[in-house]
């Protein structure tokens with residue numbers, strides 16, 4: 001599986017990505033806004049993460065791809081379709097980029113490519129995004145991609161010792177606008 005845009009390539013994770021995954025996790029900014037990423041982050045966490053992506057993909061549970069920055073050829077982050085429910089044709093989106101790769105539009109393109117996989121190849125009817133209320137960058141990213149804010153999940157999860165609100169976003173298949181060739 002390889003999906004290519006103008007600025008990023010999405011491909012499967014490989015064992016040799018472990019040092020780059022560790023480097024992206026080092027400052028704690030990814031763990032801060034996500035649920036299952038440990039911190040401090042160790043090499044063995046990256047090895048386990050990479051190994052489990054393959055198993056989950058094979059089982060059709062999670063579709064997680066590495067985001068490679070075309071400019072420098074390095075691993076910039078990850079995008080995933082999680083909790084893929086083939087009966088209800090709904091999945092959840094997850095993503096992160098290392099701090100040095102943010103603010104360049106890479107996440108927007110990676111998300112657009114993954115939406116194509118979800119709606120066109122996997123036949124999803126809806127893709128959800130659940131975001132901590134304080135995570136403005138992630139909300140902005142979903143809004144830019146056409147996701148609609150559907151509601152506030154009050155004090156839904158515990159993060160850094162505090163119960164926090166989540167904002168539920170959703171994008172329906174009919175609202176999805178594929179990336180045009182000239183935008184790639």
Ligand SMILES: CC(C)(COP(=O)(O)OP(=O)(O)OC[C@H]1O[C@@H](n2cnc3c(N)ncnc32)[C@H](O)[C@@H]1OP(=O)(O)O)[C@@H](O)C(=O)NCCC(=O)NCCS
Pocket residue numbers: 029030033034094095096097098101102103104105106107108130131132135136137138140141
């Ligand atoms: C979410 C994430 C992938 C976005 O990456 P990105 O697209 O490179 O982020 P950007 O810095 O370009 O921000 C995206 C948009 O949010 C805006 N934004 C960024 N930080 C912001 C903030 N603190 N408040 C308001 N808006 C903000 C940007 O201006 C941009 O909008 P624009 O294109 O209209 O200018 C990245 O921030 C990240 O990896 N965060 C940590 C992990 C995470 O939060 N994952 C998602 C969990 S739900």
